Amino acid sequence: MTNFYLKIQKVEKTCLFELSWGQGQHITSEISYPENIIADHEQWQKIYINFYSNQLRGKVINKGMVMPPPVDWQAQLVQAEAKLLYEFHQWLRSEKLYEIRTKISKQAVENYNNELKANAASNINIFISCNSPELEYLPWEAWEISTELTSGKLRIVRQPLNVRQEVTNSFPKISRKAKILAIFGDDTGLSFADESRAISSLEKVANVKVKSIRWDKQKDINNWKDEIITTLTAQSWDMLFFAGHSNETTFTGGQISIAPNVSISLSEIEKPLTTAINNGLKFAIFNSCDGLSIANKLIDLGLSQVAIMREKIHNRVAGEFFVQFLNALKEYQDVHEALLTASDYLKVEKNLTYPSAYLIPSLFRHPNAELFRLQPNGIKHKIQQWLPTSRETVALGTIVILSLITPVRQAVIDLQIGMQAVYRDVTQQVPKGNTPPVLLIHIDEKSLNEVNTKANKFNPLDRSYFARLIDKLTKDNAKVIAIDYLFDRITDEDKILAKSVVNSINQNGTWFIFGSMLNDDNQEQGVNKSVANLNQTLQGYVDHHQGHLSLVNTNQDCIQSCPFTYLITLVSGINQEKLPANLPQPQSWRNPDLRTDLIKYLNETPKNLSLSQKIRKLRLSTVSRFSEYFGQAWLYPIIDYSLPPNQVYQVINAGNYLKNNTTLKPENFQQQVVLIGAAGYKDSGLSDDHSDIFPLPLGVAYWRIQNPTTGLLQEMAGVEINAYMIQNLIKQHLIIPIPDLWIIGMAILLGKGTKLFLLQNQQSKRSSHLFIALLIGGNLIYALISMQIYITLSLLVPLFLPSATFWMYILSGLRKKNA
Known part of the structure; x- marks a missing residue:
């Protein structure tokens, strides 16, 4: 995995691009400030708000009082999106950014070649930070940097321009269920039915425990505020989810609406949020409007990653996005993969119904943070993780069928006996x-x-x-x-x-x-x-x-x-x-x-x-x-x-x-x-x-x-x-020849267990190479033991097909680990 850090700063009428990576390497380029693109974005934003004019999860200012004549807002929105993205991409294709694009493209080609050699996928992460709200609102996630890269291998992630807090990745691994706190705020004009069903179903199929608290008109507003703070700090949470209205603020880190006409600024609950982060909160998702200031504030407080909506979001779009996001989490994707999966769903499956909605979600992440993902646990999930994947099923089926075909079995035994003759001669037995x-x-x-x-x-x-x-x-x-x-x-x-x-x-x-x-x-x-x-x-x-x-x-x-x-x-x-x-x-x-x-x-x-x-x-x-x-x-x-x-x-x-x-x-x-x-x-x-x-x-x-x-x-x-x-x-x-099928069964357990160990443990490149060398050495020792058992105990322990089974799992694990 390769990380680039791209800082974009507005300096008067110019934009300064600074790309950094590795051990202090960096490139700087300067191009003109895109006044036309900012205007295109404002025009797209107005049309976007008009199209999604009802059931927005935020306040719309100055919509006007005079009813306009009927307008095909969807057609205008599609045209505005196309114009915005075209001008945006043309600006980013500027000759002055050639060196930056070339560096990322060359790294993409190098990663691709390494993939072919190692038979493993490798992602490139580009951390983008901007110093002005106008630049932050631009759809950087849609940047087409390199045609050599396929979808999913280049990932745009955001980070605040200033990061003052360290992030903690050293939370102890525990065997308990992941705990999710869901806060449902002001539902005026909204419906949280989709989110409620999705998060309830998550508890049934995934290894999580969900605590939901929601505004109810029977509650006293002060008691409701106390309930939010007490629940947030009384125990450790892994993930925080908020659904409701929210808005940008200039100095208070954004605000969330917890009840009709009642909002809380993040600066007001800074201490409870800090306590929750110190207790182990790893990820938050705000399925509400205008979340840029919320994301910047939470990262500044030390939270490792936050998913937000940069623009206003329609209620139904928010519900469908969250359902797809949770479905991806159920598959144990990390939160960045899950956000991309949900955004792709809006783009591919729902673009006609919800145009431009796929441009809205963003992930903010501390540069040193490990991506959060749900971890399988419990008997059900332990059984599921041991079950073969579709590729493993095909490979295992092939190996098992080969072991049952008489000519193949005879050829494999003949080869092993040939090795046995050499072993007898070399060891003088x-x-x-x-x-x-x-x-x-x-x-x-x-x-x-x-x-x-x-x-x-x-x-x-x-x-x-x-x-x-x-x-x-x-x-x-x-x-x-x-x-x-x-x-x-x-x-x-x-x-x-x-x-x-x-x-x-x-x-x-x-x-x-x-x-x-x-x-x-x-x-x-x-x-x-x-x-x-x-x-x-x-x-x-x-x-x-x-x-x-x-x-x-x-x-x-x-x-x-x-x-x-x-x-x-x-x-x-x-x-x-x-x-x-x-x-x-x-x-x-x-x-x-x-x-x-x-x-x-x-x-x-x-x-x-x-x-x-x-x-x-x-x-x-x-x-x-x-x-x-x-x-x-x-x-x-x-x-x-x-x-x-x-x-x-x-x-x-x-x-x-x-x-x-x-x-x-x-x-x-x-x-x-x-x-x-x-x-x-x-x-x-x-x-x-x-x-x-x-x-x-x-x-x-x-x-x-x-x-x-x-x-x-x-x-x-x-x-x-x-x-x-x-x-x-x-x-x-x-x-006596031990049947291949019996030892293949043992190799399946050993190979799958080793694969899970590889995937669940973070290792340096050197440690990974050492581990593979140990596995190769272990395989050779197994071969020697097998040949000695042949002489000492008169048992032929299969060598080739079980070894092929074991290494099928190891290579599959390495491919997935490097993806």
């Missing part, structure tokens, strides 16, 4: 030393070409190649073999593969888990009986929520269908623990379905067994299951791609394995899960629409950049995703 639980055998195009695989044997892949791998794994005593291929079609090599499977089961009791797909009826489309018998082997569907682990619902079992990685985890747990001999196991002579018998057996095992406890942890929570109805994945464990691949699985090329060109330790085969899958060659998927190649998660991408010699793919093969899921499940490493 990467698991080390243990052999990965998964041995991943990649079947790539090179391996297949080395054994002369024909083109038509790539999809479906030559089953004899799997047989060779299984035979080799059987020799190496592998206990758990999972194959991430779909064997639903019959091929010529099925018998070769089936023989190798049975042979491995007979020799080592090997657990085989084959991949399957869920069809449109949610039934598994899996391994063909020509390849494997499900009485001896297991199968599970590889379908899963992108980015999430495959878990089982708490109210379901795995008998009808079961996730591929979940079954592998169960078998791995069985392989690692000593379980009773009657446990269903792979045997070539079994008749019942192996998966059915296994699941039933595990459901009946004692709950205190470690395997039973692990199984219970691998089931979806009630909240997760509930959120699935709305297409959400609340608290649904995610795949932790922040772990480096070499800690998740040990990868070898299928061709190298068959040629014994590896450094594998034989003893690891009994502990690791062997996972066989495609290495992302072109024909590895079911079809072009069902590719087995996926976008590379940012976390994995980071680790591959750190280890470019690992020979891993540039994309993410489906089998690698399954490897991550198997490792997370075996290690019971379940990262």
